[in-house]
Amino acid sequence: MNSFLAYMGGKSLLANKIIPKIPEHKCYVEVFAGAAWLMFKKDETISDVEIINDINSDLVTLYRIVKHHLEEFIRYFKWILVSRDEFQRFRKEDPETLTDIQRAVRFYYLLKLGYAARINSHSFSIATTSKPRLNLLRIEEELSAVHLRLSRVYIENRAYADVFTRFDKPDTFFYVDPPYYGCEDYYGTGIFARTDFVKLRDILAGISGRFILSINDVEYIRELFAGFHIETVKTSYSASGANRKKQVNELLIMNHEPLQ
Numbered sequence: 001m002n003s004f005l006a007y008m009g010g011k012s013l014l015a016n017k018i019i020p021k022i023p024e025h026k027c028y029v030e031v032f033a034g035a036a037w038l039m040f041k042k043d044e045t046i047s048d049v050e051i052i053n054d055i056n057s058d059l060v061t062l063y064r065i066v067k068h069h070l071e072e073f074i075r076y077f078k079w080i081l082v083s084r085d086e087f088q089r090f091r092k093e094d095p096e097t098l099t100d101i102q103r104a105v106r107f108y109y110l111l112k113l114g115y116a117a118r119i120n121s122h123s124f125s126i127a128t129t130s131k132p133r134l135n136l137l138r139i140e141e142e143l144s145a146v147h148l149r150l151s152r153v154y155i156e157n158r159a160y161a162d163v164f165t166r167f168d169k170p171d172t173f174f175y176v177d178p179p180y181y182g183c184e185d186y187y188g189t190g191i192f193a194r195t196d197f198v199k200l201r202d203i204l205a206g207i208s209g210r211f212i213l214s215i216n217d218v219e220y221i222r223e224l225f226a227g228f229h230i231e232t233v234k235t236s237y238s239a240s241g242a243n244r245k246k247q248v249n250e251l252l253i254m255n256h257e258p259l260q
């Protein structure tokens with residue numbers, strides 16, 4: 001199935017190239033989950049346990065609400081309009097002053113209707129070529145399957161280093177999809193810095209589980225991770241705008257050699 005979110009840096013197009021390279025494991029962990037495209041697209045039965053983690057509390061609240069309080073979430077949308085005014089009203093709200101359900105509704109609304117699936121988008125997006133990404137009449141239909149899928153998934157809200165410490169075991173598989181090199185502050189300030197690539201490399205060199213790291217193809221990263229197995233795959237940007245059709249190389253870095 002597909003993720004329910006379009007997300008900046010989401011791996012909707014790349015997931016099918018990564019999934020065949022996932023080694024056998026018992027516990028599946030997405031360390032930088034975002035919209036968790038890989039988790040949604042893979043076969044759930046290949047993992048006994050599934051964990052998704054992200055440092056963004058608004059995003060994690062949305063996952064938890066869709067998992068545990070879908071009815072209340074949907075009921076909220078009865079009184080909401082798809083409009084620029086509503087978008088601006090949501091933008092001005094401080095998430096800290098909201099209940100968890102309100103916070104999840106706000107984040108979902110802004111992500112669905114903001115420009116290019118960015119978190120913290122300032123502009124309400126109207127495309128002349130497609131319908132609004134949020135169809136208030138179909139929310140229930142769209143989210144029911146997600147609600148069921150999440151019923152067996154643990155949802156964590158931690159910084160990445162803590163996730164490795166907690167869940168590393170020989171039969172754990174980590175999918176590691178950090179911000180791109182050169183876009184470290186794309187998901188907020190102070191959560192991921194250029195120096196984190198070195199920290200991440202050192203953590204990955206010491207784990208007993210298996211991992212796949214996906215990242216943009218730059219020389220710095222190739223050199224930093226030179227001790228691991230590295231494959232190059234082609235992908236294209238899926239965000240709206242001028243880059244839509246642009247083909248780029250992405251690196252898949254692993255501590256195993258995949259069969260495919």
Ligand SMILES: C[S@@+](CC[C@H](N)C(=O)[O-])C[C@H]1O[C@@H](n2cnc3c(N)ncnc32)[C@H](O)[C@@H]1O
Nearest residue numbers: 009010011032034035036037055159160177187
């Ligand atoms: C490239 S996106 C992941 C996209 C995801 N694979 C998908 O398919 O949608 C990177 C994610 O890492 C999260 N992140 C950034 N810094 C983090 C940190 N220090 N610890 C955990 N998550 C972090 C961001 O909030 C963002 O959602």
